[in-house]
Amino acid sequence: MTERVLLLAVKMPGADDNQFESSLTELASLSETAGGSVERTIIQNRQRIHPAYYIGEGKAAEIGELVRDLEIDLVVSNDELSPSQMRNLNDAIGVRLIDRSQLILDIFARRAHTKEGKLQVELAQLEYTLPRLRGKGEEMSRLGAGIGTRGPGETKLEIDQRHIRRRIDDIRHQLKQVVRQREQYRKRRKANDVFQIGIVGYTNAGKSTLFNQLTKGETKVENQLFATLDPLTRHIHLPSGLQALVTDTVGFIQDLPTTLVASFRSTLEEVTEADFILHIADAANDDVMQQQKTVDNLLQELGADTVPQLMVYNKLDKLSEDFIPMRHPSILVSVFESGAVSGILEKIEELLKQDWDWYNIQVPPDQGKLLYRLESETIVTQRFFQEDANAFIVNGYMRPDHELQRLVKES
Structure with missing residues (x-):
């Protein structure tokens, strides 16, 4: 069933207009990817974020009425909310409330198919939840501390916290084994001297489509955010006959929850093992520069920013005016069109010959x-x-x- 969604955002003084609009457009896309229908977007201009309500208290009451009038099922905040903001705002509006981080975590949970992917998402969700439970637990202990609250009489929240910590430890242990297996696989690839190409890019830029065209594969391709979570690696041949392994990776996004970046680090680190990176960007997207910067920042954080790179500006067929590449070396293509893949592979070889x-x-x-x-x-x-x-x-x-x-x- 499609849920009726209201988006909520605070705009601070000095915020970049284009970037702010872009984040809201992205939030709407994320909501639709999760199965929602965005009915309304409410923006409040504020000098600072309200510590208790995120938005002003009066605005919160106003949104509560709007939620009832529009029969809204879910309110999504554009910013990450503290436990107290979440609780107070929830009380004021009277329907379920989540923030951007929870929304992304929910999408990742739906998209994960491999055991590793599911464990990584669960770890990120638990690490997001734990400090929020702690906050509630502290509040309850202040209200009800004393006789009858210790030992077997401990609160459900305290039991939940212990259970979550145990589960986090268990998942970390399982992921360590997966990471060891992945490292063994990487070592074998290095020992065999196989040339490795990593495909990176902002989510929905066309990475999986390009991967399919390169490998003649059938990776899931959807016009949705985070269609690919689990990295895939396939053999390909470049025009000269040079064999290579090409890996498709999870799409990047601005304000990716830190728990997700940490949980998916072993997966993202596939990129650091690459000998060459194909950075795919959606040339038809108005916010292509910001998206490019987001990917660059994450590559830098992973220590993969020094790997030789070709910028592939995709979706040439959707451009309504001339496009001037902002990065070199680069190539402008529509990956669906014949000749696009051979053009990319020839460009890779041309660049390799220089080095x-x-x-x-x-x-x-x-x-x-x-x-x-x-x-x-x-x-x-x-x-x-x-x-x-x-x-x-x-x-x-x-x-x-x-x-x-x-x-x-x-x-």
Whole structure:
């Protein structure tokens, strides 16, 4: 059943108009992704956030009446609320109230399909809930401390807190094992010298569509936020024959709850293992610069900001005016159109050639394994058999740290 939603936001002095509007548009998209229908958006201009009600007390009463008139089922706050703000505002409006962080956590809970994804979301939800329970517990202990409140007579909230802490410890232990498995997998990939490409971008920029086009796969693609939560990795070949592993990652978003960033860190760290990053941005989105900055900030936080990167401005077909790229190197495409993927792959190789070392080597006919490695692990630009030398002449470009460098230097 679709829930009727009212959005609530406070605009502070000096807030950037475009960014504020963008955050509200995003909040509406998040609400719709979660299964809501946005009926009204209420904005209050304030000098500061009300410590007890978030908005003014009078405004809270006014919204309570509006909620009844419009038959609203749920109110969503654009900012994260403290336990006391949540409680006071809830009492004033009389319907369920959640904040932006809870909304994102709810969407992640619906979207997680793997065991790891479900554990990460549950951990984020519990860590979000615990301090809010603590607040309620402190308030109750002040009201009802004394005889009969200790030992077996402890409050349900105290039991809940203990249960949540135990569950958090249990999930962290399970996730440590998953992280160890992931690290083993990463080490094997590194040992095999497979070139790795990570796809990152703001949520709904077209990452999964590009991943499908690159891999001929069938990853779930929806015009919704966070359609992909669990990272997927597939083999692809670049135009020269260079083999690569490409990984699709969870979409980024501004004001992502800190508990989520912490919980999904092991998943997001797939990006730090990449040799090359494809950063996908929605060129048709009015807020593309801010979205780009959000992704850049998170990459920096993860320590992946120094990885070579190609900016892929997507949704060329939706542009109504000329688009000037804000980042270089870049490419402007519509990933649905034929030729887009080959254009991206050719651009990747072009950039790699600028950073990689050129080599020229003679390979005897009985060295088939070496020949295969050169063709699959380097960018071969020329290969022919020279009868005089009774050897294959191969030249191309190779990663400076590749183990085959030793053979090239010896030849």
